[in-house]
Structure formats: C-alpha cells, structure tokens
Amino acid sequence: MTDLPIILLAAGASSRMRGTDKLLEIVDGQPLLRRQAARARGVTTGPVLVALPPPPHPRYAALSGLDVKPIPVPDASEGMNASLRQAFAALPPDAPAAMLMLADLPELTERDLNVVAQAVDLTSETLIWRGSTEDDKPGHPIVFTAALFPAFANLTGDGGGREVVAQAGTRVQLVPLPGQHARLDLDTPEDWAAWRAGR
Template sequence: MDHAMPIIILAAGGATRMRGRDKLLEPVAGVPLLRRQALMARAAGQGPVVVALPPRPHLRYDVLEGLDVQLLPVADAAEGMNASLRAGILALPGTVRCAMVLLADLPELTAADLRRVADAVDLTDGNMIWRGATAQGAPGHPIVFRSDLFPALAALEGDSGGREVVSQQADRMVLVPLPGDRARLDLDTPEAWAAWRARNPDAVQD
C-alpha cells in the first residue's frame, strides 16, 4: 500500500431526495456522517485527505472543524458529481501516482475497507483502476485511479461520477471484495435512513 496516497471525498452534492435534511449530517454512531467519513479516511493512511464541498457558507464545514483535512469549495458543485471529481483531481500535487476517490454517503465503509483496496494497488501490473466491491462482486467504492487517468477525470462534465473513464478501463480494473454490501450501500431518503437504523440500532462502529 502507498501509505501517502491522497483520498478525495466527494461531499458537494445537494442530497435532494432527503426533503430538506442533509444526509451527510445524519448521525452515525453519534457522529455526523461526513465527519465520520473524514475521520475514516484520515485513519486509513498517511496521505492528504481532500474534501470537496459546496461553496461556503454551509453546515458541512462546521462538522469538519478541527480535522486534518483539506476543505475544497467547489464553485460549480450544482453541475453534478463531476465538478467535485474535477476539483479534487486538480487539487492534487503533480507528483501523485494514484489517488483514492470516496463517496461521502456510504455509512458502512470502514478504514480497514479503504486500506484493503489501497493494499491491492500495484502500479507495476498494468492495471489502471482498483475498486471496492460487494461480497458478491458488484462494483462500488472506494475507487483508486492511476494518475494516467487524471487528465480524463479532470475533463469530465455533468453528474456521471466518472463512469465514462471507469467503463473505458474495464479490462484494466481490479475489483476488491469488501464484506456485505457496504461498498455500495448509500442512504438517500429519510425512509432509507429509518430502515437502516432499525436494522443497526447501534449504527456502525469501526
């Protein structure tokens, strides 16, 4: 594992299906989800953690206060996920050989999961992408991109989340199975949060 690998957390989206609530501020084990994700990324390695955020002022900045992470306002965040991905990639030092991209709204991922994906990275084997997957093999997050792909990621527009780049590298991608469905499980509605909490009364502890 490259212990200095940067991690980009995509956290600039509007959470429009939450009907006024912000899913990234929902508590998980007593901690706002976004703060939990930043702490998880910080614990996963020694590299920089970049958090792409909506423009200030926004409550998401408050829950990240005091953490050793780079807060990256995304002026065009309303465009969609690719604006955050673009900004995060462009914020990286030019010497970086790969970077991990993490969605902010996956409440069951752990630091050990991130390390497992990072440990699979081998920059000598010709692959371009290493990606977390469910236990059944469905592709999910986090995703590590080799720096060769940074120009393509930095040129994306819209809300695809980099799917075009990923699909073009399907034969040079390594899937890393993680326990259960946590590589894909996100909670986009109040009902989904209520159902998840009913199944996980103590939420998730790393």
C-alpha cells in the same frame, strides 16, 4: 501505499432528504461526513481532500479540527463530475495514484479502505482498483492511477467518473469487501430509518 491521497465527495445537494442533510445525519455520535472523513484520515499519511458545496455551508463545521483540505466546488449543482474536476485538479502533482470515496456510504469502514489500498500494485498493468460488494457489484472506494487523472479535467454532468472507468477497459481489478459496504448509500429519510432499525 501509506501516503495515498484520498478524495471524499461531499458536495451533493442531498435533495432526496426533503429538507435535511444526509451527510450531517448523526452516526455513532457524530455527523456522517465527519465520521467518513476521519476514516479516510486514519488510513493515509497523504492529503485528504473533501469536495464541498461553496461556503458558507454547515458541512464545513462538521469537519472542524480534522486534518483535511476542503475543496469548494462552485458549480456543484452541475453534478458529481464538477466535484471530480475540482478535486483531481487539487491533487499533489507527483501523486502516483489517488483513492476516491463517497461520503454517504455509512458501512464503508477504515478496514475496507485499507483492503483496497493494499491491493494497489503500481507495477502491474492495472489502472483502477475498485471495492466491490460480496456479490461482485462494483462500488467504492476506487483507486485511479495518475495515468487517468487528465481524463477528469474535461468531465461534465453527473456521470460520477464512469467515463474514466470505461477508459480503463479491462484494466480494472475488483476488490471484494464485506456485504454491501461498497454500495449501500442512504438517500431518503426512509432509507435512514430502515438502516438504523437494522443496526
């Protein structure tokens, strides 16, 4: 699916960073948010929707010049499900599926996104295709078929869409990605320091 819409979740408060913004941490010479948005843009001709805190916010400047659509989330403080409600509602009405990814997974590569996108088979019974770690732990990105889109409209709290994944039951296909690419997030200054030391 070369025109798969991609939703990038980037509206969280970064509260565990003690005053700095993890999505604006510099990785490979650019803010992490811009780097991950560019990776999403590189794998699809479809729209890239970025869920963001309400403006004004420095994250908007980090995306300047990129062909992505900011989706302000007025109630972002509620939790991740507020972002999912807003972003899924903003998808093109004819989209047969959409990819969801978190902005704070620094090891997730363009190749990883492509591997998951290429696993999608809309003629199958599968409803979700999901990146996993090398030891089979489910992570991101996640592709949802359009049959599941309505389920996002009523989500509340900070479940991160787990309720929708549960609805799919056994109709979920894990797509192995290298190492811990699918799950490694960096939430604290100590996480960032350890990750940088290991690069």
